[in-house]
Amino acid sequence: MANPASKQKPITADTFLRGLWEENPVFVMLLGLCPALAVTNSAINAIGMGGATTFVLLGSSALVSLLRKLIPKQVRIASYIVIIATFVTIVDYAIHALSLELYNALGAFIQLIVVNCVILGRAESFASKHRLTKSLVNALGVGVGFTFALLCLGSVREILGSGTLFGFPLFGDSYQPWVVMILPPGGFFVTGAWLLLFAWLKERKQRKVTQEKETVHAPG
Amino acid sequence: MAEKAPMIELRTSPHVRRAQSVDQIMRNVVYALLPVCAFSVYQFGISAFALLLIALLACIGTEHLFCRLSDKPTTVGDYSAVISGLLLALTLPPGFPLWMAALAGFVGIALAKVMFGGIGLNVFNPALVGRAFVQAAFPVAITTWTPAFAPGRFTEFIPSTLTLPFTEPVAVTQWVKDLAVDGFTGATPLALQKFGNGALAHVTTSTTDLFMGMTAGSAGETSALLILVCGAYLIFRRMMDWRIPAAMILGTFVTAWGFFLLDPSSYPTPVFMLFSGGLMLGAVFMASDMTASPVTPVGVWIYGLLIGFLTVIIRLFGGLPEGVMYAILFGNAASPLISVVTQPRVYGTSGKKRKADS
Secondary structure: OOOOOOOOOOOOOHHHHHHHHHOOOOOOOOOOHHHHOOOOOOOHHHHHHHHHHHHHHHHHHHHHHHOOOOOOOOHHHHHHHHHHHHHHHHHHHHHHOOHHHHHHHHHOOHHHHHOOOHHHHHHHHHHHOOOOOHHHHHHHHHHHHHHHHHHHHHHHHHHHHOEEEEEEOOOOEEEEEOOHOOOEEEEOOHHHHHHHHHHHHHHHHHHHHHHHHHHHHOOO | OOOOOOOOOOOOOOOOOOOOOOOHHHHHHHHHHHHHHHHHHHHHHHHHHHHHHHHHHHHHHHHHHHHHHHOOOHHHHHHHHHHHHHHHHHHOOOOOOOHHHHHHHHHHHHHHHHOOOOOOOOOOOHHHHHHHHHHHOOOOOHHOOOOOOOOOOOOEEEEEEEEOOOOOOOOOHHHHHHOOOOOOOOOOHHHHHOOOOOOHHHHHOOOOHHHHOOOOOOOOOOOOOHHHHHHHHHHHHOOOOHHHHHHHHHHHHHHHHHHHHHHOOOOOHHHHHHHHHOHHHHHHHOOOOOOOOOOOOOHHHHHHHHHHHHHHHHHHOOOOOOHHHHHHHHHHHHHHHHHHHOOOOOOOOOHHHHHHOO
């Protein structure tokens, strides 16, 4: 793959970290909220969904990147969808074979990875313009970021909603579960709370930066 | 001093006849709520008192905390958080675990009020959002009722009240049995009507008892009479729009009457509908939330009638015996739309012109 004449920028840590934090698909870009809200009622489901999505992301990004010069511009979206659907089918069968329990828990949302805009977004805006390795690194970053976000949601909802984490009871028998947390409204509550927390942290950081600037410039 | 020359005072609109500040109105609402609180303490004892206190502290504390976090001057002084706290406690069952009440207060204020920008900007009634949250989170605890006027209610707590935070409340069935209160089945009049067996199960509670508040139910919702008197005080002082409770009561009555006429053997009487459950409390103190109700005169009627109608529909056909809370929240959600649709004609313009404009 090495192409010395390539004008593309080299792979940096940012290629990976951007998707994980700065452009986190769920917490920053608010993409792929449908699976993020629907299947995160337990940490296991969240990991399963995140893993499946990451696999599809990696596969589709690789193939799109390899085929980027062959796919005519006019039919690119259709081609991407076919590529994504291929990997979704693979992951669907794989989960079905590996863990029927997880398969039943995730339900239709495995097939719905096809329409997850995080994946199409990566294919359209990154993989179709970059080399294989760079696309892979970027896709992995986004996939890990997505899984991280889902795990954030899933663990909070599982702890509050059933008093367990990854199925292990945390608080003993007398714990009173908050039923609402494993129901759909709980998904919205927890997503909102995390968004609030991140927005607050970000704002505080920015305020600190501007304050520092002001103090530096003030005497001059 | 010389003779005062006759003077005509000229002012531009708005022609305010008397100044009513926010905290003045809110303070009067608190005064109006105090008798209801006192009756609930008299009826359910120290458990109700603890419930009121904790819900109050949770609401005030949450509001203060979020004001601190956002570097704004604290808005606790305008009494609106006090009202939310008291109203929240009054809608909860008397033996409700205190930690759940604190959680309800926190969620109500944080989610429904602070997030929307504080007083004057909330879309929903904060107390009801808090209650809706705990209703969804702890469906068992919030439908566990204890008898009114239990002996020894001023010296001992209802066992579920003092549940440790995050733990399951103890079952009160045995405690209720030991009390041996005549004929108490652990159900409110509404639950008896909805889930009771046999024909005319709903006539088990006499209307007088319902009206005076001698029945089981949430801490402060039982006495229709007391709530109406307190509401009358607010209306008399012009601190509440009388149309909202009137419209809501009318809506409930007409809808319930319609069903009663259709089939008197399976639907309760409209009078029962009016005086049972949280309808009066909801109509007088919750639906009339100034921020979350429409502002136009016609809109207020539509809003009240809609809530009354929905209450009856939820009570008769929903899964829950009580529907006032969801009906009011629904009405809150619809109220901006109602306000927009019922814009009054601007003075000096014709109706047709306005249509062409919009």
